[in-house]
Amino acid sequence: MNREPAGRAKTRELKGWAAVSDFDGTITLRDVGDHLLLHYGFSDRKTIEASHSLKMRVEDFMKSAFAGARLTEEMIAGFVRKKVRARPGFRELILFCKSRGIPLEIVSGGVDLYADPFFKKHGVKVKSFFGKARVVKGGLRITYPFLKRMDLSAFKASRVAGMKRAGYKVIFFGDGPNDLKAAALADKVYAAGRLLKLCRERGVAASPLTDFGKAVTFIRKITTLPAPRA
Numbered sequence: 001m002n003r004e005p006a007g008r009a010k011t012r013e014l015k016g017w018a019a020v021s022d023f024d025g026t027i028t029l030r031d032v033g034d035h036l037l038l039h040y041g042f043s044d045r046k047t048i049e050a051s052h053s054l055k056m057r058v059e060d061f062m063k064s065a066f067a068g069a070r071l072t073e074e075m076i077a078g079f080v081r082k083k084v085r086a087r088p089g090f091r092e093l094i095l096f097c098k099s100r101g102i103p104l105e106i107v108s109g110g111v112d113l114y115a116d117p118f119f120k121k122h123g124v125k126v127k128s129f130f131g132k133a134r135v136v137k138g139g140l141r142i143t144y145p146f147l148k149r150m151d152l153s154a155f156k157a158s159r160v161a162g163m164k165r166a167g168y169k170v171i172f173f174g175d176g177p178n179d180l181k182a183a184a185l186a187d188k189v190y191a192a193g194r195l196l197k198l199c200r201e202r203g204v205a206a207s208p209l210t211d212f213g214k215a216v217t218f219i220r221k222i223t224t225l226p227a228p229r230a
């Protein structure tokens with residue numbers, strides 16, 4: 001039982017590690033939203049490339065790109081089952097965090113209509129924030145109730161900041177420009193794709209994200225080291 005006095009000392013108490021992760025292109029090998037739009041011909045490479053800029057809000061792109069995408073829930077779920085691949089070690093990371101009581105959450109500009117079948121396929125449940133997509137006439141209507149007035153990039157950063165305030169050291173996984181603010185606040189970053197390049201350009205320390213197994217090894221190692229003396 002911890003007998004620390006209440007107040008500041010208690011909130012600063014180090015609780016160990018927590019993890020925050022992006023979904024598209026991080027947990028999955030390809031961005032599922034982009035892949036869907038390209039596969040069914042609702043967007044083109046040039047438009048998608050332009051959407052991955054620091055200036056573009058992912059959530060605005062998603063809303064407009066899918067507004068004219070005539071897809072059904074069944075089409076999306078089938079696409080996820082057949083075409084969407086998880087990054088190696090994903091299940092291992094989820095199970096490892098669960099067994100060690102390491103908080104893990106996914107924060108994404110993607111949507112429930114593809115995230116739900118993905119987690120179902122892999123038989124895991126994870127705390128997550130995804131946009132809500134509903135099939136309407138002519139396409140999908142996407143909303144992000146959790147964002148309130150924040151943009152996605154700031155929201156991701158706020159999740160990392162919140163875990164740090166609660167006393168955790170935070171490990172962050174991401175691949176896109178909208179992950180940069182969160183990565184800059186994290187204690188350890190695994191980055192793929194555009195995020196890795198941006199981190200290198202801006203002096204944010206980051207390890208290349210290839211396999212989540214490496215992150216599991218990292219947490220295992222760091223949590224078995226003797227605690228530094230105060």
Ligand SMILES: [Mg+2]
Nearest residue numbers: 022024025176
């Ligand atoms: Mg991503």
